[in-house]
Amino acid sequence: MARVPQEQHHPREGREGRSAAPDGAAERDLRALFGRSTALFASLTGPEHLLEAANPAFLHAVGGDSRVRTGVPLGRLMPELAEQGFLALLDRVYRTGRSHTGRDARVLLGSGAETREAFFDFTYEPRLDAAGRVVGVRVIGVETTQAKHAQRLTAEHRALLEQIARQAPLGQVLEGMARVIEELSPEEVIVSVLLADADGRHLRHGAAPSLPDFYNRAIDGIATGDGVGSCGTAAHRHEMVVVSDIATHPYWDDFRDLAVRARLAACWSTPIMGRDGALLGTFAMYHRTPRRPQESDLALARVFADTAALAIERHLVEQARAAAEAREKAARDDLAFLLEASTSLGADLDYHQTLQRLAAACTPALAPLCAVDVVDTGRLCRVAVAAPGPYEEELLSSSVPVAGPSAGGDDAVARVLASGTTEVARRAPAGPGPWHELKVTGRLCVPLLDRGHAFGTLSLFSTGEDVFDGHTVALAEELARRAAAAAVNARQYTQRAALARDLQAGLLLPRVPAVPGTEIATYYHPAGEGLDIGGDFYDVFPLADGTWAFLLGDVCGRGATAASTTALVRHTARAVAPLLPGPEAVVQAVNRALLDRPDSHGTGFVTLLCGRLTPVAGGGLDVSFVRAGHTYPLHLVPGEPARPVHSAGCLIGISADPHLPPHRLRLAPGESLLLYTDGITEARDGRGEQFGEERLVRAVSGGPHRTAEDALGAVTRAVRAFTGGSAVDDDQAALVLTALPAG
Numbered sequence: 001m002a003r004v005p006q007e008q009h010h011p012r013e014g015r016e017g018r019s020a021a022p023d024g025a026a027e028r029d030l031r032a033l034f035g036r037s038t039a040l041f042a043s044l045t046g047p048e049h050l051l052e053a054a055n056p057a058f059l060h061a062v063g064g065d066s067r068v069r070t071g072v073p074l075g076r077l078m079p080e081l082a083e084q085g086f087l088a089l090l091d092r093v094y095r096t097g098r099s100h101t102g103r104d105a106r107v108l109l110g111s112g113a114e115t116r117e118a119f120f121d122f123t124y125e126p127r128l129d130a131a132g133r134v135v136g137v138r139v140i141g142v143e144t145t146q147a148k149h150a151q152r153l154t155a156e157h158r159a160l161l162e163q164i165a166r167q168a169p170l171g172q173v174l175e176g177m178a179r180v181i182e183e184l185s186p187e188e189v190i191v192s193v194l195l196a197d198a199d200g201r202h203l204r205h206g207a208a209p210s211l212p213d214f215y216n217r218a219i220d221g222i223a224t225g226d227g228v229g230s231c232g233t234a235a236h237r238h239e240m241v242v243v244s245d246i247a248t249h250p251y252w253d254d255f256r257d258l259a260v261r262a263r264l265a266a267c268w269s270t271p272i273m274g275r276d277g278a279l280l281g282t283f284a285m286y287h288r289t290p291r292r293p294q295e296s297d298l299a300l301a302r303v304f305a306d307t308a309a310l311a312i313e314r315h316l317v318e319q320a321r322a323a324a325e326a327r328e329k330a331a332r333d334d335l336a337f338l339l340e341a342s343t344s345l346g347a348d349l350d351y352h353q354t355l356q357r358l359a360a361a362c363t364p365a366l367a368p369l370c371a372v373d374v375v376d377t378g379r380l381c382r383v384a385v386a387a388p389g390p391y392e393e394e395l396l397s398s399s400v401p402v403a404g405p406s407a408g409g410d411d412a413v414a415r416v417l418a419s420g421t422t423e424v425a426r427r428a429p430a431g432p433g434p435w436h437e438l439k440v441t442g443r444l445c446v447p448l449l450d451r452g453h454a455f456g457t458l459s460l461f462s463t464g465e466d467v468f469d470g471h472t473v474a475l476a477e478e479l480a481r482r483a484a485a486a487a488v489n490a491r492q493y494t495q496r497a498a499l500a501r502d503l504q505a506g507l508l509l510p511r512v513p514a515v516p517g518t519e520i521a522t523y524y525h526p527a528g529e530g531l532d533i534g535g536d537f538y539d540v541f542p543l544a545d546g547t548w549a550f551l552l553g554d555v556c557g558r559g560a561t562a563a564s565t566t567a568l569v570r571h572t573a574r575a576v577a578p579l580l581p582g583p584e585a586v587v588q589a590v591n592r593a594l595l596d597r598p599d600s601h602g603t604g605f606v607t608l609l610c611g612r613l614t615p616v617a618g619g620g621l622d623v624s625f626v627r628a629g630h631t632y633p634l635h636l637v638p639g640e641p642a643r644p645v646h647s648a649g650c651l652i653g654i655s656a657d658p659h660l661p662p663h664r665l666r667l668a669p670g671e672s673l674l675l676y677t678d679g680i681t682e683a684r685d686g687r688g689e690q691f692g693e694e695r696l697v698r699a700v701s702g703g704p705h706r707t708a709e710d711a712l713g714a715v716t717r718a719v720r721a722f723t724g725g726s727a728v729d730d731d732q733a734a735l736v737l738t739a740l741p742a743g
């Protein structure tokens with residue numbers, strides 16, 4: 001008659017119940033593992049030790065009623081006892097009449113494949129008749145096999161817990177646990193542990209050292225669900241599932257052939273649950289023959305399922321910690337990369353150098369190949385490339401996309417310029433280009449934006465199996481954002497600096513005119529980096545009567561307002577000088593122009609030195625000038641100390657009627673007049689001390705100074721030596737007029 005498959009479901013007690021009540025389920029599991037003490041009794045007669053009587057516990061321990069019969073010598077019933085010396089002990093007790101006691105005696109019962117290892121505490125006592133003669137032996141004992149195995153399991157279980165505490169690898173712990181159970185279980189058992197995916201929908205191979213490889217591979221990744229084998233069902237129901245006969249049970253319909261190949265006949269599976277109730281995996285016990293679990297089997301499954309849960313949870317915690325550390329390290333690396341790249345991008349304010357540094361920063365950190373394209377005057381230009389070698393760079397430079405309607409349908413640059421959004425392709429561009437030679441396998445195109453408008457693109461190309469993932473895309477977009485801002489700033493700086501240079505050049509003489517009987521030398525050194533237009537100026541221009549006008553001045557302030565004031569002073573002086581009798585009238589006219597200017601054009605004062613030169617027929621120069629609050633000019637005579645030319649005069653641009661008396665002097669041939677702005681005398685050294693008028697006088701005193709350039713060179717060399725190359729914080733201007741000999 002066919003056996004009907006039986007199924008048992010054993011609800012898993014909650015973890016809280018076991019931990020809160022030590023006398024509850026966990027205590028019952030320990031009692032089940034260690035077993036109950038059952039007394040064994042047998043009465044033997046005569047020197048042949050005929051089995052006269054025995055209780056059921058003895059019969060069960062030695063193999064059951066089918067094997068043991070009364071009236072038969074024990075040596076014939078159990079011949080294996082003779083080989084192990086137990087019959088010799090019976091003979092000695094029978095002969096001597098003295099009892100014998102054994103503790104934890106190991107006995108092999110049965111023979112061949114049916115041999116079973118057992119342990120007993122026993123006593124052999126002589127049986128006496130009424131006359132005191134020995135007539136037999138009485139055997140009294142207790143089987144300790146289950147307790148012995150449980151003690152060994154407990155010791156191994158403790159070792160597993162120590163491994164978990166030391167954070168041993170999960171695979172090592174689970175495989176060790178499986179081998180311990182298989183080696184120490186009284187019955188043959190095969191242990192398997194499957195691990196649940198994060199979503200709990202599939203089970204993956206964890207440990208099964210005694211199952212064949214083909215079986216482990218076949219069930220690796222099975223789905224959890226009702227009726228999906230023992231393990232899939234236990235994982236789905238979150239309760240123990242017992243299939244005592246795989247050959248007939250419907251849960252194994254899809255896996256029966258696999259089980260037959262692996263010689264598996266029964267499978268009991270226990271779900272491994274976490275403290276939060278989440279499924280961690282399954283703990284399965286397989287058997288070679290159909291078999292239902294005993295109470296000790298169920299206790300063993302529960303104990304080691306909890307042990308596996310502890311190991312898996314510790315492993316998951318370590319995985320989460322390692323993942324968090326990896327994410328933190330990746331974030332630090334990304335930040336360091338962006339900071340280093342940002343520092344490089346802002347190293348200077350050169351537009352094209354900034355974009356070249358962008359390409360260099362991307363390779364090989366983000367991709368092996370990089371190209372930067374920008375729209376300039378309506379045309380798309382490839383302004384920067386980066387590649388592993390010169391050959392690749394040349395190929396990449398030669399492939400310039402065409403933006404606009406003619407770009408074709410597959411040009412990512414044209415699309416990104418139009419949409420302002422990033423585009424990723426996991427293939428080489430389909431359009432023309434050196435993609436085969438460069439072995440391109442993917443492309444990432446990121447816009448360079450200025451106030452939401454794309455003015456260029458950053459293109460990255462992969463050449464291997466690596467693909468552009470979300471992390472790389474995000475990093476490239478952030479780098480492109482920073483590079484775009486740096487490039488826009490550099491371009492604005494370049495444009496602004498060019499504008500400042502052009503405006504500054506427009507306020508200065510492109511070259512000094514040739515003045516009869518006079519050598520002229522000029523010097524101008526602006527402060528800062530050229531973005532701010534200075535307020536120092538000079539000018540020399542002819543008048544109708546054969547005389548020449550000269551100017552040197554300093555406008556209060558800097559920038560466009562100072563430039564407009566500089567232009568006002570120069571152009572007013574040039575306009576009125578031919579119409580007015582002398583420098584005093586010219587300066588008064590300039591003063592009125594300053595007072596009449598709109599407030600939006602500035603309100604600052606001006607220091608000015610304005611004069612006229614008249615060549616003398618016999619050689620030399622007649623000079624007349626007005627000093628409007630400016631530094632005193634220096635009269636330079638070869639071989640003599642320089643002398644300041646003192647003359648009164650007020651600032652202009654403040655009051656309507658400044659006091660401006662004219663001053664006249666004659667320069668003999670070889671003598672010079674040095675005009676300078678306060679940027680020279682107020683130049684500072686590293687300690688903050690000013691150059692001052694005394695050092696200036698010493699610099700130009702006593703030397704030959706045969707030419708204007710000689711005098712000017714002495715000034716500039718002295719200032720540079722004093723400042724030691726320190727940055728200039730104010731504009732410096734100088735004008736030297738040297739009288740030449742006649743002819």
